[in-house]
Amino acid sequence: MENRRLIVGISGASGAPLAVETVRQLREMGVAVDLIVTRGGEMTLREECGIRPQELAKGCEAFYTQEEIGAGPASGSFAAMGMIVVPASMKTVAGIACGYSDNLLLRAADVTLKERRRLVLLARECPFSAIHLRNMLELTKMGAVIVPPVMSFYNHPQCIGDMTRHIVCKALSLFDLEPQGYKRWEGMET
Numbered sequence: 067m068e069n070r071r072l073i074v075g076i077s078g079a080s081g082a083p084l085a086v087e088t089v090r091q092l093r094e095m096g097v098a099v100d101l102i103v104t105r106g107g108e109m110t111l112r113e114e115c116g117i118r119p120q121e122l123a124k125g126c127e128a129f130y131t132q133e134e135i136g137a138g139p140a141s142g143s144f145a146a147m148g149m150i151v152v153p154a155s156m157k158t159v160a161g162i163a164c165g166y167s168d169n170l171l172l173r174a175a176d177v178t179l180k181e182r183r184r185l186v187l188l189a190r191e192c193p194f195s196a197i198h199l200r201n202m203l204e205l206t207k208m209g210a211v212i213v214p215p216v217m218s219f220y221n222h223p224q225c226i227g228d229m230t231r232h233i234v235c236k237a238l239s240l241f242d243l244e245p246q247g248y249k250r251w252e253g254m255e256t
């Protein structure tokens with residue numbers, strides 16, 4: 067990985083607590099965060115977490131709105147190890163899948179793909195339509211990793227916070243990071 071700097075995009079799907087947890091874990095690991103929040107992401111952060119993007123951005127390396135199309139992450143020469151979009155709405159998934167980069171989050175994801183860097187999408191909708199599934203298949207073929215925030219039980223979660231932490235740990239481990247407290251599956255006791 068190029069350095070310990072990651073672009074974090076937040077779009078307007080349900081799951082804003084996943085974004086808050088992602089930023090928390092990255093800061094805990096000493097990874098610099100470049101935060102991009104779409105207008106939809108701003109709405110879900112307010113609705114689901116009661117916070118503004120600027121509050122989440124405290125302690126991040128940089129914060130950008132979707133309009134800042136000329137900012138660092140819009141260029142391939144911006145040195146980041148990759149990008150995570152958490153959560154990724156179906157609109158954002160569609161935009162990335164067809165290279166329609168009309169905001170900074172979409173452009174940064176487009177750049178991440180063209181530079182062959184790791185792109186992880188916590189794509190969230192329920193249920194998925196054929197359009198959603200097709201776009202996610204296309205993105206997978208292009209090298210992105212689709213990590214839908216689905217429930218897991220093998221780690222014996224006690225509360226929704228455990229579920230949130232687990233899926234974020236799993237997503238961040240895809241960047242060769244070692245999130246603290248990640249309960250990996252180590253096989254069943256026989």
Ligand SMILES: Cc1cc2nc3c(=O)[nH]c(=O)nc-3n(C[C@H](O)[C@H](O)[C@H](O)COP(=O)(O)O)c2cc1C
Nearest residue numbers: 077078079080104106107113155156157158190191
């Ligand atoms: C509270 C709330 C929850 C939403 N949840 C989802 C969702 O889970 N998945 C999704 O694809 N869109 C969801 N949407 C719709 C998106 O926010 C909308 O399509 C928006 O245009 C996405 O734009 P963005 O990807 O640029 O943020 C939700 C909207 C609101 C207000």
